[in-house]
Each structure stands twice: as structure tokens, then as C-alpha cells.
Amino acid sequence: xxxxxxxxxxxxxxxxxxxxxxxxxxxxxxxxxxxxxxxxxxxxxxxxxxxxxxxxxxxxxxxxxxxxxxxxxxxxxxxxxxxxxxxxxxxxxxxxxxxxxxxxxxxxxxxxxxxxxxxxxxxxxxxxxxxxxxxxxxxxxxxxxxxxxxxxxxxxxxxxxxxxxxxxxxxxxxxxxxxxxxxxxxxxxxxxxxxxxxxxxxxxxxxxxxxxxxxxxxxxxxxxxxxxxxxxxxxxxxxxxxxxxxxxxxxxxxxxxxxxxxxxxxxxxxxxxxxxxxxxxxxxxxxxxxxxxxxxxxxxxxxxxxxxxxxxxxxxxxxxxxxxxxxxxxxxxxxxxxxxxxxxxxxxxxxxxxxxxxxxxxxxxxxxxxxxxxxxxxxxxxxxxxxxxxxxxxxxxxxxxxxxxxxxxxxxxxxxxxxxxxxxxxxxxxxxxxxxxxxxx
Amino acid sequence: xxxxxxxxxxxxxxxxxxxxxxxxxxxxxxxxxxxxxxxxxxxxxxxxxxxxxxxxxxxxxxxxxxxxxxxxxxxxxxxxxxxxxxxxxxxxxxxxxxxxxxxxxxxx
Numbered sequence: 001x002x003x004x005x006x007x008x009x010x011x012x013x014x015x016x017x018x019x020x021x022x023x024x025x026x027x028x029x030x031x032x033x034x035x036x037x038x039x040x041x042x043x044x045x046x047x048x049x050x051x052x053x054x055x056x057x058x059x060x061x062x063x064x065x066x067x068x069x070x071x072x073x074x075x076x077x078x079x080x081x082x083x084x085x086x087x088x089x090x091x092x093x094x095x096x097x098x099x100x101x102x103x104x105x106x107x108x109x110x111x112x113x114x115x116x117x118x119x120x121x122x123x124x125x126x127x128x129x130x131x132x133x134x135x136x137x138x139x140x141x142x143x144x145x146x147x148x149x150x151x152x153x154x155x156x157x158x159x160x161x162x163x164x165x166x167x168x169x170x171x172x173x174x175x176x177x178x179x180x181x182x183x184x185x186x187x188x189x190x191x192x193x194x195x196x197x198x199x200x201x202x203x204x205x206x207x208x209x210x211x212x213x214x215x216x217x218x219x220x221x222x223x224x225x226x227x228x229x230x231x232x233x234x235x236x237x238x239x240x241x242x243x244x245x246x247x248x249x250x251x252x253x254x255x256x257x258x259x260x261x262x263x264x265x266x267x268x269x270x271x272x273x274x275x276x277x278x279x280x281x282x283x284x285x286x287x288x289x290x291x292x293x294x295x296x297x298x299x300x301x302x303x304x305x306x307x308x309x310x311x312x313x314x315x316x317x318x319x320x321x322x323x324x325x326x327x328x329x330x331x332x333x334x335x336x337x338x339x340x341x342x343x344x345x346x347x348x349x350x351x352x353x354x355x356x357x358x359x360x361x362x363x364x365x366x367x368x369x370x371x372x373x374x375x376x377x378x379x380x381x382x383x384x385x386x387x388x389x390x391x392x393x394x395x396x397x398x399x400x401x402x403x404x405x406x407x408x409x410x411x412x413x414x415x416x417x418x419x420x421x422x423x424x425x426x427x428x429x430x431x432x433x434x435x436x437x438x439x440x441x
Numbered sequence: 442x443x444x445x446x447x448x449x450x451x452x453x454x455x456x457x458x459x460x461x462x463x464x465x466x467x468x469x470x471x472x473x474x475x476x477x478x479x480x481x482x483x484x485x486x487x488x489x490x491x492x493x494x495x496x497x498x499x500x501x502x503x504x505x506x507x508x509x510x511x512x513x514x515x516x517x518x519x520x521x522x523x524x525x526x527x528x529x530x531x532x533x534x535x536x537x538x539x540x541x542x543x544x545x546x547x548x549x
Contacts, residue, residue, distance in 0.1 A: 039456075040522050131456070215451070222449060258449065258464065261506040265462035267453030269512045271501055287505035300505060318523060359525040367527045369537045370489040385525040424522045427456070 001030075001184050005079070006177055006201070007234040009068070010034040011208030013041055013058055013087075017067060019209065019232040019251070024071040024081060026248045027234050031180045032068060034085035035173050035206045036060075040425045042170055043315020045089035046145035047423065056091035057098070057167075065102050065165075073110050073164045084155060084176050088167040090145065092116055093440060096167045103165075113163035115154030117437035118170040120312055120430060121146040130314060130426035144423070145315040148430060151277030151306075152189075154437035155179035161441060170313065172276045174202030177235075185239045195279035196303020197241025200286060203274070204245055204263050204298060208232045211245060211263040212294075213253030226252025246295045257288040260296050264288075277310055277432075279303040309429040318424035319356065321387050322394030324401025324417040325363070328409070329379040336409040337362050337382045343408050344384050347400050354393045358386035381414075387422060395419055442543050448474060450535030457520040459531040461538055464508040471507035473546050483511050486541060487534070490516050511538075 007029045009020030013036040024032055036058050049056025058064075064087070074080045088095040096114040103110045124146055126137035136143060147170035156179050158166040168176070181187065181198040189195075204211050212233040217224040231251025237243045245255055264286055268274055272284040282302040289297040324344075328337040341360045348355070361367040363381035365374070384401050388394040398417025405412060444463070447470045453460045463478060465471045480500040484491060491498075495515035502509060513534075521529045 039520075218449065221445070257506075258466075261464050261508055262449065262451040262462060264506060265453075265460070265464075265503065265508060265510050266451050267455055267460065268510065269455070269458070269460055269499075269501075271503055271510060284501075284503060285505060286503070321525065357525055361527070363527065368533050369487075383527060387523065387525060422523060425456075425520070 002238070004181060004184050004237045005029045005234055006031045006033060006180060006205065006237065008033055008035070008205040008208040008232050010036050010064070011206065011210055012036060012038055013060065015208060016230070017060070017064055019230060020064065021067045022248055022251060023232055023234060024068040028079060029081050029234060030079050030184070032081060032083050033176050033205070034064060034083070034087055035176055035208070037086045037089060037170060039313065040315055040423055042089050042147050042313070043145045043423045043425060045091070046315065049090045054094050057089045057095035058087035061087045061095055062098060062102060065099050066106070069103055069106055069108055069110065073108065082159070082164050082166070082180070084166045084180065086168045086171050086176060088114060088169045090169065092167045092169045099165055099167065110164040111162055111441070112165045112167065113158040113161055113439050113441045115150070115158055115166060115168040115171070115437060115439055117154060117435060118147045118150050118168070120148045120435060123430070123434055128428055130428050132426045134426070136314070139316045142317040143314060144317060146312055148310045148312045148435045149277055150310070150435070150437045151175045152179040152182055154439055156183055157439045159183045161439060172278070173206040174199045174276050175278055177202030177205055178278055181237055181241065192279055192303035192305060194241045196281040197243070197301045199274070199276055199279055199281040199303065200283060200298055200301035201235045201237055201241070201243045203283070204260060205233055205235055207263065207266065209253065210266065211259055212247045212255050213259055216259050216262060222258065224254050228252065242297070242299065244291055244295055244297050255294040255296050257290060257296055260288045260298065275307055277306065279306050308432060310432055310435055312428050312430050314426050314428065315423050316426070318422040319387055319389045320391045320394035320419060320421055321385060322397030322417070322419050323383065323385040324398035324415065325381055325383045326401055326404050326412045327379060327381045327414045328412055330411065333378070333380045334362065334365065334376060336411060337380045339409045340382050340404050340412060341384065343404065344400050348386070348396070351396065353388070353396050354390065355386040355388050358384070360384045391419070442545070443539065444541040444543055445539035447543065448539065450539055452532055452535035454517060454521060454530045457515055457517040459513045459516045459534055461511045461513065461535045462508055463511070463538065464506065468507045471504070473543070474509060475502065477543055478509055480511065483538065486538060487513060487516060
């Protein structure tokens with residue numbers, strides 16, 4: 001293969017679907033990758049699986065597959081397109097079953113392969129310590145999931161088994177993109193410089209629209225065309241791991257050195273040591289070169305040996321968060337909102353609501369970065385949120401804000417309240433040998 | 442002059458740590474950013490959010506893309522999953538930092 005073409009069909013679970021269809025139809029792709037697992041998505045999916053043993057995979061899996069599968073597999077006049085995705089979440093096997101059913105309905109003969117082995121909950125011991133200092137024993141039955149970040153291994157095995165669609169659970173985001181590069185170009189698992197370059201491609205693509213003009217526009221400073229029809233990115237990659245980032249011609253958005261640079265550093269700490277299960281990538285010497293409209297060459301990535309341990313993300317139940325909001329407008333809005341805040345906090349104290357932590361702020365004034373002197377606004381919104389061990393306490397936060405209607409300062413409007421269970425995430429490390437990625441067709 | 446006129450920014454989160462990129466629009470402004478945007482200055486800017494016990498802010502340089510990367514451990518106070526913050530990811534932090542005032546470049 002001379003040039004490998006990999007597209008990015010999703011940057012998170014709820015992402016737009018039409019740009020992925022556009023890539024499948026017009027991207028002339030070899031692979032379309034959907035990255036849909038944020039830090040705690042899998043813990044939430046595990047909860048869903050507890051209530052429905054056949055569930056626990058991405059809620060948009062079905063809709064995405066219905067739309068793109070018609071372009072997948074061997075085709076008479078176009079490249080063979082394959083799909084790789086972590087939409088299996090907490091249940092890759094059921095997700096694969098679901099995709100097979102959809103392929104059948106559409107009359108398509110596709111090989112759907114699941115990658116399992118990321119669920120390591122049974123391997124953990126009570127005395128193991130999380131990065132937040134707590135032991136698993138202290139969390140007890142509140143622990144709901146433990147998933148190792150797998151690397152390329154299971155996906156490579158699936159591609160060797162001629163998978164048209166590869167469905168995984170937790171896999172490191174860049175590995176979803178590195179695996180097809182290793183498979184197509186025959187890169188060795190210890191070819192660190194190429195693995196470093198392939199990981200850069202994965203890192204640039206893994207948030208989809210964030211490298212092609214999404215999450216970038218700042219009117220007057222950084223203008224982007226047609227965000228409503230943002231095109232998702234694709235990479236044209238050569239056998240050395242050199243790559244051009246681009247998008248489908250005619251789609252909205254923009255691929256520029258600036259969009260690529262923002263994404264290069266996104267969620268990176270030390271750019272010389274970006275750790276994945278496959279390689280320690282070095283992005284510190286990366287540069288970008290314009291190669292025409294919406295075409296940017298990425299170069300200068302390197303790599304060295306991979307970590308000996310794998311990161312494991314542990315999800316656990318950690319109480320409830322209750323929240324309420326109320327707006328105030330017109331002259332004196334801030335003073336009335338501040339009075340309302342004081343009233344709610346006093347009421348919560350009088351009622352003995354047990355809170356681990358509470359926060360009360362004025363949206364438009366001090367909710368994001370703390371207070372600052374500014375002119376009186378036309379409107380302001382009070383927000384009170386608290387984390388409580390008990391649901392019954394958390395529920396009273398929003399209720400108390402709502403009672404401001406008839407009991408608080410004058411002119412409050414638009415009350416809202418919410419309640420959610422907290423699924424917290426912490427991490428620990430496991431020796432690589434303890435984890436066993438494998439496929440199930 | 443505001444940093445906003447010379448640079449752009451994106452903020453990422455991992456656990457309860459934020460990283461904020463500051464990217465010069467023009468390569469010739471990069472040395473000025475390196476000189477004035479020290480880790481200490483960024484820590485001072487966010488002092489009210491970092492709290493007294495937070496680990497030091499770290500700064501990394503990416504000269505070929507004329508960018509700095511600031512890593513702020515602890516600023517997300519428990520991380521996306523537990524935080525009570527409206528912007529639990531801290532996504533807006535980078536935009537706030539662009540309000541920082543720069544002193545004029547030294548004459549050459």
C-alpha cells in the first residue's frame with residue numbers, strides 16, 4: 001500500500017453523525033475510526049449493563065452503523081473500507097452482535113469482530129491503591145468498573161482475521177488509529193520511531209472535528225467557514241508514518257497549521273513523553289507545513305520504548321450531586337441574586353442537609369474563574385450545587401433554590417433543578433502481562 | 442497589550458489536571474511569550490482557583506510550533522467526575538488566560 005487513508009468519524013459518544021457519513025461516502029478511505037469513550041463513559045455504560053445485560057454499549061452505535069455500513073467492506077470501484085471503534089464500551093460482545101444484526105437487515109455480508117480483555121475488575125485485589133490514595137477495599141461494593149487501556153494488540157489480531165468492523169471496549173484513543181497503520185505497513189511492535197509518528201496521527205485525529213476547525217473559532221481572530229457543516233478530518237499516511245491531515249473537499253471547517261497545533265497539545269502534559277500502551281511518543285519536535293488549502297503535513301514525531309505497565313481506569317459510585325438555578329434581571333440583579341444565594345445556603349444549614357461540598361455562584365459574574373470587578377449586568381443567574389452522600393440530601397438543593405420563587409428576593413425567574421448520581425473515576429497501574437487482549441468473532 | 446492579540450489557546454483535562462496551550466500567531470512573537478509567560482506568572486493568574494496546596498505549575502516549550510504548554514495539577518478540584526464546577530472540565534481556562542496583559546517587547 002502506498003498511501004493509507006484513515007478518517008475520524010467521531011470525537012466523543014454524542015458527536016455529529018453526518019460528517020462520518022460524508023467521510024465514508026466521499027473520503028475514499030481505507031479505515032473509518034470512531035472514538036467514543038471519555039474518561040468515565042465506560043463506568044456509566046457498566047451501570048447500564050447492570051440493568052440490561054445485553055446493553056452497556058454506545059447508544060448511537062446502531063444509528064452510526066446503519067448510516068455507514070453500506071460503504072463498508074470490499075466494493076467494486078472503491079477502496080475496501082473498514083471500521084474500527086471503541087463503541088463497545090462496557091459490552092463489546094453485545095455491541096458486535098447488534099452490528100451483525102444491522103448488517104443482516106441491510107443485506108450486507110460483513111465480518112464483525114469484538115476485542116475483549118480490557119475489563120480487569122476480576123484481577124484487582126482489595127489492597128490495591130488508587131491514584132487518589134484510596135484502596136479498593138475502602139470503596140467496597142461502590143466499585144462498578146475497572147478497565148485497562150489496551151493498545152493495538154487486539155485490533156491487529158482482528159484485522160488479521162479479516163474483520164470489516166472491529167468493536168472494542170477501552171483502548172487508548174491513538175491506538176485505534178495506530179493499529180491499522182501497523183497492520184497495513186507491517187511495522188514491528190518495537191519500531192518506536194514509526195510507532196511514535198503513527199501515534200501523532202492518531203492523536204491529531206482522535207477528537208475528530210477538533211483538528212478540522214471545530215472548537216477553534218474566535219470571531220475576528222480565528223474565523224472558520226461553515227461550522228454548521230464542519231467536515232471531519234482524514235489523514236493520508238505513507239509507509240514511514242509521514243502524514244497529511246485534510247478533510248473532504250467542500251465540507252465546512254478548516255485544516256490549518258493553527259488548528260493542528262491546538263490539537264497537538266490538547267490533553268498532553270510533557271510533549272516529549274506522551275505515554276500510550278504502545279509507545280512513549282515524543283511530540284516535542286513536531287512541526288506543521290502547509291501543503292495547500294486544508295492540507296497540512298505533520299512531521300517530526302519520534303518514539304521510544306513503551307511503558308511496562310498499563311493504566312487502569314476504575315469507576316466507583318461517590319454520592320449524589322443536587323443543583324438548582326434561578327435568574328434575576330434588571331437594576332439590582334446582582335444584589336438580589338446574592339441575597340438569594342445567602343438565603344439558600346442559610347436554609348440548607350437550618351434544615352441540616354448533609355453536604356460533602358457545596359458551591360454557590362452567579363453565572364455571568366463569578367461561576368467560571370472567580371469574581372472580578374465589572375459593570376452591572378442586565379441579568380445574572382444564581383447556581384447552587386452540592387455533593388452529598390445521600391440522595392435525599394442532594395434532592396433538597398434544587399428544591400431549596402426553587403422555593404426562592406415565593407420565599408426569596410423579588411423577581412426571580414426560570415428556576416431549574418437537577419439531580420445526578422456521581423460516578424467518579426480514579427486510576428491505578430497493572431503489569432502489562434496481567435492483561436490479556438483477545439478477539440471474539 | 443492583551444495576550445489574546447498575539448496568541449491562541451486550547452485547554453485539555455486529564456483527571457484533576459488541566460493543560461493549557463498558548464500558541465503564538467506569529468513565530469516572531471514566540472520569544473516574547475517565552476520571556477513573559479513564566480510558570481510562576483500563570484500560577485499567579487490562577488491563584489484563586491489552584492488553592493494553597495496545589496503542586497507547582499509546569500511549563501513545556503514546543504519551539505517548532507511556537508507554543509507553550511502549561512500543566513496545572515489540582516486545578517479541577519477532583520476532576521470532571523466529582524467537581525461541582527459549572528465548567529467541570531476547565532475548558533474555559535485558556536480563554537481566561539488570554540486576558541493576561543503583556544508588557545511591550547524590548548527594543549532590539
